Amino acid sequence: GQGQGQGQGQGQGQGRGQGQGQGQGQGQGQGQGQGKEQRQGQGQGQGQFQGQGVRGKQAMMEETDAELEALLTSPLAVEAVMKEGDFEPLAICGRNADVGSVEDFAALQKYAQCPPINRNKPILLLEGYRAYGLTGNNLIEFLHAIQEARDMDISLGVMRQSWAMDVLLKMWMAIDSDDWQAQFERTFCVKIFNHEKELEGWNIFDQDPKELLYYRSKISLEDYVASQEYSIRSLFHNYNTGDGKDISGAPVKDMCSGINAIFGKDQRSSAMYSVIHSRSLEGMPGFRLLGSLANRSGCDPVAALEMKPDYIKAILKPLGMTKHPIVFITDGQNPAVLERLLADPDLGPMIRTVPEEACWIGGDLTLAIMSNAFIGNPASTFTGFIAKSRLALGFGHNYLFRAKDENWEWKSVCGDECIFDKSIMHVMA
Numbered sequence: 086g087q088g089q090g091q092g093q094g095q096g097q098g099q100g101r102g103q104g105q106g107q108g109q110g111q112g113q114g115q116g117q118g119q120g121k122e123q124r125q126g127q128g129q130g131q132g133q134f135q136g137q138g139v140r141g142k143q144a145m146m147e148e149t150d151a152e153l154e155a156l157l158t159s160p161l162a163v164e165a166v167m168k169e170g171d172f173e174p175l176a177i178c179g180r181n182a183d184v185g186s187v188e189d190f191a192a193l194q195k196y197a198q199c200p201p202i203n204r205n206k207p208i209l210l211l212e213g214y215r216a217y218g219l220t221g222n223n224l225i226e227f228l229h230a231i232q233e234a235r236d237m238d239i240s241l242g243v244m245r246q247s248w249a250m251d252v253l254l255k256m257w258m259a260i261d262s263d264d265w266q267a268q269f270e271r272t273f274c275v276k277i278f279n280h281e282k283e284l285e286g287w288n289i290f291d292q293d294p295k296e297l298l299y300y301r302s303k304i305s306l307e308d309y310v311a312s313q314e315y316s317i318r319s320l321f322h323n324y325n326t327g328d329g330k331d332i333s334g335a336p337v338k339d340m341c342s343g344i345n346a347i348f349g350k351d352q353r354s355s356a357m358y359s360v361i362h363s364r365s366l367e368g369m370p371g372f373r374l375l376g377s378l379a380n381r382s383g384c385d386p387v388a389a390l391e392m393k394p395d396y397i398k399a400i401l402k403p404l405g406m407t408k409h410p411i412v413f414i415t416d417g418q419n420p421a422v423l424e425r426l427l428a429d430p431d432l433g434p435m436i437r438t439v440p441e442e443a444c445w446i447g448g449d450l451t452l453a454i455m456s457n458a459f460i461g462n463p464a465s466t467f468t469g470f471i472a473k474s475r476l477a478l479g480f481g482h483n484y485l486f487r488a489k490d491e492n493w494e495w496k497s498v499c500g501d502e503c504i505f506d507k508s509i510m511h512v513m514a
Contacts, residue, residue: 178341183479199274216248217294221466259329314477343448364465365418
């Protein structure tokens with residue numbers, strides 16, 4: 086569970102997958118637990134929430150590739166590790182994710198063992214230089230490609246010089262060693278083709294980026310969430326820290342730049358903060374898109390575009406988060422949103438923006454994903470990837486689908502996993 090506020094107290098929520106899971110947070114207000122069956126738990130009080138659950142102690146442990154492979158292929162080894170409780174959580178920019186449970190090991194066993202890739206099986210190939218849409222769309226296209234290969238039991242290939250490599254390597258899997266290609270192939274169960282001539286003899290299955298965006302898996306929502314979350318976690322096990330180069334040979338940026346710029350390396354691990362992602366979606370098309378999504382989800386058709394102070398305070402005040410920094414990230418298309426928030430006497434003093442020198446897509450993405458509470462526009466694929474990543478890393482407190490009830494009070498109207506639900510999100514799932 087997570088809680089925010091001041092004083093002393095305890096909070097707990099249903100654990101993710103099995104058993105009881107308890108988390109950490111500070112402050113007065115309410116904490117929410119999260120799990121596959123139930124993502125809500127209540128806790129309130131003052132001071133620091135403390136707890137322990139199925140994840141056990143956070144001991145330092147490093148696994149070599151050989152040890153990890155043995156772990157993944159041995160149920161007894163998995164059971165032994167869980168009994169010892171010494172699986173170290175994934176940490177991103179000094180902030181711990183809440184992964185490492187039995188459920189996560191089950192995902193490792195299911196998805197981390199790559200089937201052989203050879204000429205005997207069709208291969209879905211990601212090629213060409215032109216992606217479809219902006220970054221949020223491109224990430225969906227890559228995740229859909231992985232999903233389609235799993236669903237159809239075919240292999241996945243990617244040309245070294247392609248839109249997929251251009252998008253991914255700017256933020257994850259920078260080229261920083263001689264065995265980079267083998268690491269990339271092992272991480273995503275793909276084959277990299279360096280030249281066109283290497284394609285000879287392969288049964289190529291072509292789909293352009295737009296077709297990948299529109300791919301809709303037929304597996305259950307539960308299985309789809311597990312599969313997508315595993316792929317997202319694979320990205321963040323390999324996030325860029327400023328070392329290495331992208332596919333064009335240019336130096337990569339640090340995914341922690343936004344967090345570091347606002348909180349500093351010394352304070353970033355313990356900083357309590359919220360993030361608002363304001364995405365206007367090119368004006369009227371944005372209102373039409375959110376309106377269509379509102380019809381399917383029940384959320385308000387304009388609130389997530391306008392981000393008015395009362396809307397924000399209705400979310401953050403019960404959490405005690407109006408007393409902590411509120412970081413604002415935006416596409417810059419509607420400056421009135423930020424101006425209204427800065428003018429509000431409660432929110433204005435807490436609003437922070439990322440310095441220009443540290444402001445870029447990867448830094449903004451990580452800043453939002455690792456926040457204590459996130460408020461976004463569900464019609465934005467960028468918001469969608471942030472919300473999916475937060476769930477994949479074990480975080481709750483995503484506020485996307487909100488509407489007023491019969492008492493004119495704001496409430497969430499669609500659960501966390503709605504962001505993965507194809508009946509609601511359509512291609513954005």
